[in-house]
Amino acid sequence: MWLSAFAYQLVERLRACALKGTDLAQATAGTIRLKLFKLAARVDVSTRRLRVRLSQASPSRTLFAQVWTRLRMLPG
Secondary structure, eight states, X not given: OHHHHHHHHHHHHHHHHTSXXXXXXTOOXXXXXXXXXXXXXXXXXXXXXXXXXXXXXXXXXXXXXXXXXXXXXXXX
16 A cells, blocks of 8 residues: 555655646656656666667657656656
8 A cells, every 4th residue: 555655655655746837747657657657668778877778760759768767857
């Protein structure tokens, strides 16, 4: 139960901080999970970095990049 509540709070904070002004600003937690978290990606791990490569055909590619940029600019 605690993990579910924690995960829901994370999605709510994501919506408030990174999804403001996007198509998913008013989306439900399930829709955000489907559009942002359930993406097919290739993950390359090297000694210095972790690289996530999304498919060129992914419909959520630009939204994911926009959210990632906003998250990186958050303080902390």
